[in-house]
Amino acid sequence: MTKQSAEYVDDLATKLLKGDRRALARGITLVESIRADHRKMAQALLDRCLPHTGKSIRIGISGTPGVGKSTFIESFGKLLTGEGHKVAVLPIDPSSRRSGGSILGDKTRMEELVRDPNAFIRPSPSGGSLGGVARRTREAMLLTEAAGFDVVLIETVGVGQSETTVAEMSDIFLLLLAPGGGDELQGIKRGVMELADIVVINKADGDLKPAAARAAGEYKGALRLMRPKSKHWKPKVLMISAINSIGIDKLWEAIGSYRTAREAAGELAEQRREQSVAWMWSELRDSLMARFRAHKGVAARLESMEADVRAARIPPGVAAEELLKIFLGK
Numbered sequence: 001m002t003k004q005s006a007e008y009v010d011d012l013a014t015k016l017l018k019g020d021r022r023a024l025a026r027g028i029t030l031v032e033s034i035r036a037d038h039r040k041m042a043q044a045l046l047d048r049c050l051p052h053t054g055k056s057i058r059i060g061i062s063g064t065p066g067v068g069k070s071t072f073i074e075s076f077g078k079l080l081t082g083e084g085h086k087v088a089v090l091p092i093d094p095s096s097r098r099s100g101g102s103i104l105g106d107k108t109r110m111e112e113l114v115r116d117p118n119a120f121i122r123p124s125p126s127g128g129s130l131g132g133v134a135r136r137t138r139e140a141m142l143l144t145e146a147a148g149f150d151v152v153l154i155e156t157v158g159v160g161q162s163e164t165t166v167a168e169m170s171d172i173f174l175l176l177l178a179p180g181g182g183d184e185l186q187g188i189k190r191g192v193m194e195l196a197d198i199v200v201i202n203k204a205d206g207d208l209k210p211a212a213a214r215a216a217g218e219y220k221g222a223l224r225l226m227r228p229k230s231k232h233w234k235p236k237v238l239m240i241s242a243i244n245s246i247g248i249d250k251l252w253e254a255i256g257s258y259r260t261a262r263e264a265a266g267e268l269a270e271q272r273r274e275q276s277v278a279w280m281w282s283e284l285r286d287s288l289m290a291r292f293r294a295h296k297g298v299a300a301r302l303e304s305m306e307a308d309v310r311a312a313r314i315p316p317g318v319a320a321e322e323l324l325k326i327f328l329g330k
Helices: 003-017 021-032 036-052 069-082 137-146 162-167 190-195 206-224 248-264 267-294 296-310 316-328
Strands: 057-063 087-093 119-121 151-155 172-177 198-201 236-239
Touching: 003 021, 003 036, 003 137, 021 036, 021 137, 036 137, 057 069, 057 162, 057 248, 069 087, 069 151, 069 248, 087 137, 137 151, 162 172, 162 190, 172 190, 172 248, 190 206, 198 206, 198 248, 206 236, 236 248, 248 267, 267 296, 296 316
Parallel strands: 057 151, 057 172, 087 119, 087 151, 172 198, 198 236
Antiparallel strands: none
């Protein structure tokens, strides 16, 4: 890293640690960059900020399409900032594999929260990564904590593997569902239900309130059949109306109870330690794959090798071994 780059990182870190929002935005842009020189600067920035992280409550949020995640996050965020908290929202948006574009519409859907001086909303394009989850969301989360945000909300796109990935970087995982029960329950994957620390039934108002109550009963029954993740917390089912801000305060109380119970047992600290190790392995896999694909010898053979595998001229395992030999220079 050049002297000029080091000075830039030092200035950026100083401002970020004082809560400067522009510095935070620039820092997140830096950690999202894939340029080699930017990655070195990003690591230096994270090294400066790391001692000032870890003091927030990290809340993962997922839900079925149309359930009202953005409305919920705005209502929830406004409650928290009203109580004096600083809230960072990191929505992870789906990116187009064809164009690389990203649907960064969350700010327009959270019109009031985006104007709140105690809230920071930063959508991150997934870049087509596994499960639609932005690779650098973890680093963005650390930077928001270093900037003084004590509640971090991480919203998934709600597709496939993204729920697992977000659960692995959060302290508590909320599964947001719409009224339905019965058939609705059949559509929820068991694995996603097992991740949930709190199941939140949204739209529990007006004509939908009876349906929400029935759905809550269905989900409570389903959760009783599942093995809880913690000895000190049994997953709960709560009903809310995000659009009318009903039940949001009760949800925040439940999150507080969850945090207190698991911190007292030492479970949250242990969970974060295990998450950090998992993060290391994830970074290692991503870095190795990037170097593998960038290898000139591999790049020269990869297309033809893939064609041979498609045509069944060579077994996939043999092709993989051949490419590894090229990469390792054997």
